[in-house]
Amino acid sequence: MTERRRQHQELRLTVDLAILTVRSGRLQVLLIERGNEPFRGLAALPGGFLRADEDLGGAAERELLEETGLDAGDLHLIQLPAFSDPRRDPRGRVVTVPYLAIAPNLPVPTAGSDATGARWEPVDEALSGKYPLAFDHRAILTLARDEARKQLENTTIATRFCGETFTIGELRTVYEVVWGTSLDPRNFNRKVTKTEGFVEPVGTKRAQDTGRPAALYRAGSAWTLFPAMLRNGDHEEPAAEASRASARSRK
Amino acid sequence: MTERRRQHQELRLTVDLAILTVRSGRLQVLLIERGNEPFRGLAALPGGFLRADEDLGGAAERELLEETGLDAGDLHLIQLPAFSDPRRDPRGRVVTVPYLAIAPNLPVPTAGSDATGARWEPVDEALSGKYPLAFDHRAILTLARDEARKQLENTTIATRFCGETFTIGELRTVYEVVWGTSLDPRNFNRKVTKTEGFVEPVGTKRAQDTGRPAALYRAGSAWTLFPAMLRNGDHEEPAAEASRASARSRK
DNA sequence: AAAATAGTGTCTTTAAGACAATATAAA
DNA sequence: TTTATATTGTCTTAAAGACACTATTTT
DSSP: OHHHHTTBOEEEEEEEEEEEEEETTEEEEEEEEEOSSSSTTSEEOOEEEOBTTOOHHHHHHHHHHHHHOOOGGGSOEEEOOOBOOTTSOTTSOEEEEEEEEEOOSOSOOOOOSSEEEEEEEEHHHHHSSSSOBSTTHHHHHHHHHHHHHHHHHHBSGGGGGSOSEEOHHHHHHHHHHHHTSOOOHHHHHHHHHHSTTSEEEEEEEEOOSSSOOEEEEEEOSOOBOSSOOOOSSOOOOOOTGGGGGGOSOOO | OHHHHTTBOEEEEEEEEEEEEEETTEEEEEEEEEOSSSSTTSEEOOEEEOBTTOOHHHHHHHHHHHHHOOOGGGSEEEEOOOBOOTTSOTTSOEEEEEEEEEOOSOSSOOOOSSEEEEEEEEHHHHHSSSSOBSTTHHHHHHHHHHHHHHHHHHBSGGGGGSOSEEOHHHHHHHHHHHHTSOOOHHHHHHHHHHSTTSEEEEEEEEOOSSSOOEEEEEEOSOOBOSSOOOOSSOOOOOOTGGGGGGOSOOO
């Protein structure tokens, strides 16, 4: 066993959180400034090491609470494909399992233990390359955004970007911001209100500063969306590491 | 650092392969009989430990080659959510990353190094509970089958179950077997041949023992299927560990 | 009344669902 | 000709795309 075990790799696991929200009409991600080496001072996704008594989902919930004060029961954590390049972490062999979390528009994030600062940052800014992210967090964030876009097509997760109650217009803005497109308000309204279990009218209305007050809805009971919400013009290839071994075409 | 590190968990990673194929009109999975403890003598998914010089995709390719002699370039490996229960492996802390592989109808599998025997087994038999699978491989296999079903809806992966060339009838059988439904041959034909990049006619025909010979096709260049292939009556909830933290409703 | 935002109705187009008859081979 | 399998055509229905007007509020 000792002989064979030399081939094995003892390593540590981390979870990294891509916490997305819609603020100021943009898709934003929660970033921390790293207080420790490596990559001290760089922006990074919040995350941390897996502990002995917890599984990955538990670690993700714990990190979420530590970094944002959010109870995972309020959120939606989706596990993404692991990143496992042997040289992705200068501290040694560390494989990370990223989680996508969808959050409603939150107050200012509270700086966590491991972070000197936490802030919301527009995703396209973070991905622009104007300043680097620690580790391979740029690839992870890209994957998380892609997954969020796909989830909007097939599930009712868009309601998780909103508060307890919301207007159809707010929900449409979520789609427009996450997809980066504009949608026809009439067709969107029809789709949302006629798809069983997507939203339920709550009866009351929300007054704005001006204009006609909008009717309020709450999230319905359905999880999957059938038929799916269609997004125009996306014929994507399978993403990076998740299907690494399958990228070659069959001839 | 030493103090903090006590909280961390040093562990090993494995990859497990759910290699699916269609044989004898049934969805089948490649199982090995475990030659070593733990679970010696039980059926299990092929798999093994991650090594120091490889990433997870590389480990999956290596295991695939070792267990089946298949070159990963011919196959399609899809990473599934990790299984990380602290007590899932009696040998200690082992987290596993499952991969789904789609294979054409293969000859008899060659027994691998770690296995005393390898065989194809119908998936519904393996999941029936009549005999147990090692570790949490029953849950992994369930997840793999669900993923395969979903992939058939949204991608052209069904062609990977077939050989280099195939008939529309063979492709339809793949859908029927994996989904466990029956499909209208006329509508299926229309959908497949009119969806851009799904299949390309190869010109020749394949003669059967009897009946009209079927035209042969090869896989097209498209990966995603737009519009998606619709499966009736599936309103699924998010699966087990992948969304463990999200199972609670928001209320 | 004017400005601002919310909300609805109809026609067209696309694609799926539901049906049966014809074509091509071997025996 | 019979048998067996492959293939194709049409009508209906569901839902998305495109489009403009009406409704409700504040100022």
